[in-house]
Amino acid sequence: MLHLLKIDLKKLTNYRTFWVVCGLYFITLAFVTASGMEFLKLLARMIEGFGQEININRIPLYHFPDVWLNLIWFCGCFKVVLAIMVVISVTNEFSYRTLRQNIIDGLSRSQFLWSKILTNVLLSLMSVAMIFVIGLVTGLIYSPSILYSNIFTDTEFFIAYFLEVFFFLSYALMISVLIQRSGLTIILLLLSQMIEWIITANIDDQLPWIEHFFPMKSIWYLIEFPYQRYAFQEIKDYIDIKLFLIASAWTLIFNYISYLKLKKSDI
């Protein structure tokens, strides 16, 4: 297993595009998430009355335990950057035909897929670690009082966040294997959430229960938009096991489809 991961990392770590994309992803994450309070201050300066009506320093954006869910939801929007990196890495193997040579050189088809899946796991874990560090630092800075019990409340959302990123990277891997061309794959990747939105919006009236079973929707509802709690609304601060299972099942299905496609096709 570790051997397969090393093989894929050898391909990636000597690839400049990988460093550029991953660098942009992690730097953007760090800057954007750490500057939430500055953003609120900017809003207060620009919009008349914003600062008077709500005291921005009272909004506990970065207070434990709010900080976890706030950051996790927000960072979920950036996963598409990592997914594009996965698309580039996988479609390259097809366009350079190096997948073919890898098989000839003695990798089995499932080993090749495993090397890509393991990289996805690693990228997902790194995203989790990144947010944990940012959350910890900003939380320690902004929280007025630091309670040990508060710090570790809501951390189960990290499991959901890991699933969210890994789910999406698995999806990117699957459509790369199916389409094999980078441009087309990236377009489909960007549009897929919207396409699913249109489908679910149309069948919503007849079959309201079915919406949760759609892949992107299951993730969408797994980690819900948290900022409305500052407008005095209830938010879901627990992980819905049913949604978690649906999203996990989709992740498995995506990777299994990649496996079937690789197994059956002439490379």
Place this chain on the structure above:
Amino acid sequence: METVLSIRNLTKDFGRLRAVNNLNLEVKPGQVFGMLGPNGSGKTTTLGMLMGVTNPSAGEFLWFGEKPTHQLRKKIGAVLEHPIFYPYLSGQLNLELNAMIKECPPENIPKVLDLVELTERKDDKYKTYSLGMKQRLAIASALLNDPTVLILDEPTNGLDPMGIAEIRDIIKKIAANGKTIILASHLLDEVQKVCTHFAVLKKGTMVHTGPVDDVGKGAETVEVFADVANLNEILLAFKGTSGINRDNGLFHVSLRDGFRSQDLNKFLFEKGVAASHIVTKKKSLEKQFLEILAEADPKL
């Protein structure tokens, strides 16, 4: 280890097209086996199936008497079609990656780079290499794991004459070490120069197989010239002559079975004619190849 490779009834269909049809073949250790055939005759498809990248439609093959697995492929060095590497990696890094895939020690890398004379350029990116260097790197990569079998598909494709000679030397060097080599090519001259056995494919069907040495057997042709006015009549008078062609001022005499060029020479000498030019022409593989292809009419 009696046979390196045995293929039984191997067949591949691409939709309605039958690319490889019921192929049966045996390759023994130490052979340099040439696979000949015009473009599109199924050579690369066959090799693709042997190396696990193309799924056979029917039939089977055994490497070293065993069912093919990815572990077995690590013991076979193969270059199919073009050299394939990661363009953004240097030659050295590409080989390191291949060493990881083949699970062989990276200490072999300098050795194979030396053999193909790429040591000086090993740290340059692969995409900066010339075609000849790419081909040489591919051979280096195939040799990385010290394989007992080497598969080369058109290894001199697109090379200049010097490059062709270099690759040919490398192949001969490898063959001299007792390795089994399977060489697909449409360059007949190349096969004749390096191979011990050959098979001819036409539209996916094998139409001939046998040792290369057998090619020259059969009737001989002798090229003769002498500064005599009635050379044609004299040659016709020789009882071993079955036919004469004039080409470029030389007489090409086809001999009947049982007659050799020295018989003709002796005959001329007895007639008081001293030939200024007399050369025995073996039938070339090219000639035989074209004959085989013309005769064969594979029923699909």
